[in-house]
Amino acid sequence: MVRVHTLFAQESVIVGDKVRTDVTTDPMAVIYPDNLAALGVCRGLGVKGIPVTILSADRTAPGQYSRYARRVACPAQADEAEFIEFLLRFGQAHQRYAPVLFLTDDNAIVTVHRHREILERWYRFPMASWSVLRRVMLKDHLYRSLDGVVPLPHTRFPEDESELADAVREIGGSILVKPLLRCLTGSSDTSSLPFEQCFGSKAIRVRTLRELTDAYRAACARGFRVVVQEEIEGPISSLYSLGLYATRQGEVAAAFTSQKLGQVPPDFGDGLVVKAVRARELIPLGERVIRHFGYYGMADVEFKWDARAGVYKLLDINPRPWLWINLPTACGVNLSYAAYLDAVGRPIDPGGFVQRDFETRWVSIRGLLIYVIRSLGTGWRCTGLLPVLRQFWGKRVGPLFCTKDLLFRMFLSPMYWWDSFLQASRGIRRLHAAPGAINGRPFLTE
Structure with missing residues (x-):
């Protein structure tokens, strides 16, 4: 582990050279893994002056290039023992102010929570324990537990x-x-x-x-x-989302509602166009779910409007930052900052986390390119493309572009461009391989 000790020594010099972080007494926020959700969390905390470190094993991931973050190279998560040892040593090196650890994908949550009891000596976790998380993340536990609590498919x-x-x-x-x-x-x-x-x-x-x-x-x-x-029958626009932060006392301290207008793949995929909307009726449903599980932390609670039954039915809960986590921030509900405040024991002023924007859209140009490539490569009909393009107009934000954080370091990094080329080549080969086909018959049909 000599390499890890050397890395920490180097990073301490880098931190000392940054005026923004060399005199702060705010605990550091540590984000892992680096992805678009990590970039959204980084910006949400960075604008509040919180020092941010992103742990990254991938030079193509965007968060490490933000002006608000410093990058620390970490072992690949596939080597679990080495990765956890790295986290322990990193936490010990910053034990004066225990960092707040943000996990931004399911794999990281599962891996880290196998070792949470040890890691809690060095990190603050802005999310519930695994005994709660497993009931939220595992769909059999989720649906069985919520039967009779909220409407379900x-x-x-x-x-x-x-x-x-x-x-x-x-x-x-x-x-x-x-x-x-x-x-x-x-x-x-x-x-x-x-x-x-x-x-x-x-x-x-x-x-x-x-x-x-x-x-x-x-x-x-x-x-x-x-x-x-x-x-549940209905168009994509029947999909709604409640983004929230729930405190350790079970109170929803911040809430944001949105509606999907496009996704990729077009049936069951990630957001392509997501619009901030006024859907206050989702909040009591979310509060009921949170209190039922005793959950605290950030969560994206997904619903679909069932027109036949006249109710919103819960589809899923993501207990972590999600792809368009920067949309709530742009609309006045900085969920990442609420999570940080609660983790370090500071009060959350409800007046500072009120959704005041119900028009802004989150749009993904990369998602649109994937939509078109898959349409051409797997035989999807493109009849839905024009309606999706119409949704791009209006006040909008995206996952990458931000006038206050232009990611210059990413564009100037040769390793970023080379690794991106390699990953894009592999991705296009996968897209043209007609994923999900069995016996010559594709799963995805329209």
Whole structure:
């Protein structure tokens, strides 16, 4: 571990050279892994003067190039023992003011929480314990626990193939196959691909017992356990989200509501266009969920409006920063800062976290490019492209561009461009490989 000790010594010099961080007594925020959500958290904290360190093993990730952050190279998460040892030594090197540790993807949450009891000696966690998180993150626990608490889609939890026929008869119509967790939890192999990279989407739509059986076998072969759920009819615009921060006392101290207007893949994907909207009726539903679990931390609670039943039905909860975490910040609800304040024991003034903007849209140019490439490469119809493009007009923010943080270091880094080229080449090959096909029949149909 000599290399790690040397790294810390070098970084302490770098910190000393930064006027912004050399005299602060604010505990550092440490963000891992580096991704678009990490960049949003970094900017949300940086504008408040909080010193930010991003741990990164990937030179193409954007957060490390922010003017608000310093980068510390870390081991790849796939080597769990080395990665946790690195976190311990980093925490010990900054023990005077225990850093606040922000985790920005599911793999990181699962990996780090296997060692949280040890890591809590050196870090503050702005999120609930694993005993709570597992009930939120694992979909079988999530839906079973919330039955009767909030409206839910009809869901079955098959243990083997013999139960699939009953699921088809009970649910009927269009059925979705979803993983219990998007990353694999039964193995310490954190390099395993998440569900959407294996199958090209966050869920698999099936309509017959044969299709359900094929999808079930394919998921099991990849190591995923699944739930089988009714698909709620309705356009993408029926998808709503409640972003919130809940305190350790179970109070929702900050809340933000939004609506999806486009996503990629177009059926079950990540946000492409997300609009801030006034949907206050989601907040009491979110509060009910938070109190039921005893959860605290940031969360993105996803709903879909079921026009037939006349209710919002809960689809999922992401207990971490998400792709468009900078949209709430742009609209006056800096959830990252609320999480930081609570983690360091400072009061959260509700008046400072009020959504005042209900028009701004979050749009992803990269997502649009992926949408077009997949349309051409996998035979999707492009009829939905023009309506999506119309949603790009108006007041908007994006995941990367920010006038106060132009990421000059990223554009000037040769390693960024070379690694980006290599990753893009691999990504395009995957996109043209028709992901999610079984026996020549694609899962994703329109």
